[in-house]
Amino acid sequence: MSLKDQYIAIRQHSKTICEPLQTEDYVVQPVVDVSPPKWHLGHTTWFFETFILKPNVIGYQDFDPDYNYVFNSYYETVGNRVIRTDRGNLSRPTVIDIMRYREYVDEAMVKFLCDEPSPELRELIILGFNHEQQHQELLMTDIKYILGHNPLFPAYDKGYHSPKTDTSAQKFIAVKEGVYEVGFAGKSFCFDNELNRHKVYLNDFEISNHLVTNAEYLEFMNVGGYYDFRFWHAEGWDWVKTNKIEAPMYWHLIDGFWHNYTYHGLQALDMDAPVCHISYYEAYAYAAWKGMRLPTEFEWEVAATQFNWGKSWEWTESAYLPYPGFAKAPGAIGEYNGKFMVNQKVLRGASEVTPAGHSRITYRNFFHPHLRWQFTGIRLAK
Known part of the structure; x- marks a missing residue:
């Protein structure tokens, strides 16, 4: 074209x-x-x-x-x-x-x-x-x-097609320790923060082939996860108490049943769908409650060919930092990514509203730990 x-x-x-x-x-x-x-x-x-x-x-x-x-x-x-x-x-x-x-x-x-x-x-x-x-x-x-956040919860588009839920069996994928290459390679477009391709050493790890579901996250809520400081970073615990957080964004408890807002309007919570619109703090706390952790961005990238991704952006345990050899372009275009490489966490994958060309394994999204309005979810590692 x-x-x-x-x-x-x-x-x-x-x-x-x-x-x-x-x-x-x-x-x-x-x-x-x-x-x-x-x-x-x-x-x-x-x-x-x-x-x-x-x-x-x-x-x-x-x-x-x-x-x-x-x-x-x-x-x-x-x-x-x-x-x-x-x-x-x-x-x-x-x-x-x-x-x-x-x-x-x-x-x-x-x-x-x-x-x-x-x-x-x-x-x-x-x-x-x-x-x-x-x-x-x-x-x-x-x-x-x-x-x-309109009290009438109007639908955006009743003809909007939500992605189908993956109902295949969950398993953990084992990845052997070793030196792996990460970062963008090829001649097509990428953003400067995906460069340069470089080697990283990874220890043995396992990563889930599934995102955490609404039903699984609800278990964390039902045992008082939002009220138990043991699972939270100090900053996250402060955020929960200050903002009175008790559930993911868009969740509403109505007559004893959980609903959430979608592009179709307010609907009963789909228990099999991946939990999304959560902060890094919540993702970390859930993983801690499960006795696991979030993957690093490099673990995610190395393993990503072995599982389905693209339903939600996935929080990682990696700070948003430059790769070796990263250099900002001159002039205004140099302000595009490099100036934001501080106090943010990397998200990997894509979401249901990500344009197709932006769904690639090396894509690095980044947000502050408290933000939830993006389609953000959890993949566990151990």
């Missing part, structure tokens, strides 16, 4: 995700970690305008010079920006304005992509594609948070 066709398809998919929304849904920001859908649509457009069109198209005119301030996310190199917590306070630009902005930039990009770019520029354009796909996943998780 040509760059132009890829661009058109990816940009259309962002709009398709938003088709079930009402106008009011586009502007809500319930918490700092959730951005309004209209902001995602504007920010991904700003990326192409700022990094592709303005530096490379002679005479290009900004759609609106103020949009750099509104839609810059965290790029210090590019200038000042609206504080993240204030994204939901922007009644203007309107949803209609942002759709016009997308059309304006799309028209310029399609025209620009009629000619073959230089290898360096091609690489940047492909980064833009992957950047928008990352925001497509964030759009889905943010929409779920927005609707799932």
